[in-house]
Amino acid sequence: MKTRKLIFASLAWLLAACAEDVERPAQEYLTRAQDLYAHKQYHTAKLQLDSIKVLYPKAFDTRKQAQALLLQVELAESEAGKAYVDSLLHDVSAKVAHLTAKLYLDKDVRYQEVGHYYASAHRIENNVSRSYLRPQVDERGACTIVAFYRGKPIQAHTLRLTAADGTFVELKAAYEPYVSSDALGRTERTDFVVEPDNNVASFVALQQGKSVKATLVGESGNANIIFAKADAQALQTVCELGTVLRSVSNLQAQSQELERRIRFFTTRIEGDTVQ
Numbered sequence: 001m002k003t004r005k006l007i008f009a010s011l012a013w014l015l016a017a018c019a020e021d022v023e024r025p026a027q028e029y030l031t032r033a034q035d036l037y038a039h040k041q042y043h044t045a046k047l048q049l050d051s052i053k054v055l056y057p058k059a060f061d062t063r064k065q066a067q068a069l070l071l072q073v074e075l076a077e078s079e080a081g082k083a084y085v086d087s088l089l090h091d092v093s094a095k096v097a098h099l100t101a102k103l104y105l106d107k108d109v110r111y112q113e114v115g116h117y118y119a120s121a122h123r124i125e126n127n128v129s130r131s132y133l134r135p136q137v138d139e140r141g142a143c144t145i146v147a148f149y150r151g152k153p154i155q156a157h158t159l160r161l162t163a164a165d166g167t168f169v170e171l172k173a174a175y176e177p178y179v180s181s182d183a184l185g186r187t188e189r190t191d192f193v194v195e196p197d198n199n200v201a202s203f204v205a206l207q208q209g210k211s212v213k214a215t216l217v218g219e220s221g222n223a224n225i226i227f228a229k230a231d232a233q234a235l236q237t238v239c240e241l242g243t244v245l246r247s248v249s250n251l252q253a254q255s256q257e258l259e260r261r262i263r264f265f266t267t268r269i270e271g272d273t274v275q
Contacts, residue, residue: 026052026059030066037069042077046070068272075265082258089251092244099241107139114138117241119234124148129184131225133159133214135194135235141245143194143238145171147216147225150187153179154218159192161200161227162213169203170217190216194239196246201239204232 029052036045049066052059100117107115118136120126127148134146147159156177162168171192178189194200204212214227 022056022059023062026056026062026066029055030062030069033066033069033073037073037076040076040080042073042080045073049073071265071269071272075262075269078258078261078265082255082262085251085254085258089248089255092247092251095244096241096248099237099244102237103241106136114140118238119230121230122234131223133225133227133231135231135238137238137242137245139245141242141249143242144174145192145194145200145235147190147192148187149177149190149216149223149225150185151223152221153186154188154216154221154223156188156190156216156218156223158217159190160215160217161204162215163203163207164210167203169198169200171198171200194242196243201236204235207232 029048033045033048033052036042036048049070052063052066056062102119103117104120104123105115105117106123116136116138118134122132122134122136129150131147131149131151134148135143136146137143145159147156149156157173159171159173160168161170171194174191174193180187180189209229209232212227212232214225216223216225
């Protein structure tokens with residue numbers, strides 16, 4: 001009987017010793033993670049906590065502490081990330097206000113959910129009898145160049161901008177031209193999409209004020225349209241606004257996701273505290 005008790009006592013001692021041998025090095029990782037967390041080095045702290053799970057899977061007490069700390073790290077990291085994103089959003093929103101102040105917003109809230117910004121000089125009432133190009137950007141950041149062409153039918157499908165040295169860029173029509181007529185004649189309206197990665201604004205800016213030739217290429221012929229310095233400047237302002245508006249949308253999405261993470265980790269921490 002005494003022998004059996006001695007065996008059980010020895011086994012218990014061995015198990016305790018083994019547990020201590022596992023917990024001690026795991027605690028070293030936990031201590032480093034706590035220090036990193038205190039110094040706001042959240043990513044490195046998470047690496048230390050992950051190491052505990054991988055290297056010491058049987059260090060149950062330390063792993064429980066590590067999990068509780070991980071929630072705190074995730075919460076702090078999300079809060080810091082949201083503060084940073086919101087500061088960027090504030091700065092970018094100020095830039096939107098600066099750029100939109102230079103442009104006209106064409107929007108009838110009675111039936112339009114999304115309006116378009118463009119230069120006041122490009123309003124239809126200021127260009128009743130001429131052919132012209134109108135760079136514009138909608139409130140979501142999508143840029144287009146709208147061609148209003150007065151003359152014989154050409155059914156334009158491409159807009160080509162050509163520099164003095166012969167280099168050029170081309171934009172494709174989003175859809176077939178819309179044709180209208182009035183007392184002054186016939187007008188074809190064609191919308192050309194400026195994709196975010198298109199270099200049309202940079203191409204025009206590189207000309208440094210030199211003349212750029214605008215040509216509508218159509219199924220039934222071509223037509224040249226005046227593209228003045230003011231038009232080039234409007235294009236650059238519109239494209240810059242498009243970039244900034246898309247940045248606003250991306251930052252807003254990031255801020256919302258970080259807010260969701262903050263609520264999630266806060267709830268988890270409060271739940272663990274109650275338990």
